[in-house]
Amino acid sequence: MMESFKEKFKIAKVLASLFTHSSTPEEEKNYRAWLDENPEHQKIADRILNQRTYEEHSLLIKSFSSQKAWEKIYPLLNGEKAPNLFSVEKEV
Secondary structure, three states: OOOOHHHHHHHHHHHHHHHOOOOOHHHHHHHHHHHHHOHHHHHHHHHHOOHHHHHHHHHHHHHOOHHHHHHHHHHHHHOOOOOOOOOOOOOO
16 A cells, blocks of 8 residues: 555654654554554664664764755755855844
8 A cells, every 4th residue: 555645744753752752552553553554664663763773863964064065056056156054144
């Protein structure tokens, strides 16, 4: 069965609540039903709920400079210099 965006968002919310140990009985029921739908779901859940994977991804994200990435990409979009997205300019 092809999952809709709404269904994917729902299971993502359930997985997040399980990861943060804040799931409700209803969410746990939905999680078990999702696991029963497809054997691949267990592999996905194991990877998402793995604390080590989370920590590795967090370190990777922290090492990524979004400003530097925009400086490379923005000119390709319209040929102009990339704006400094994280600076606050005051209008006078």
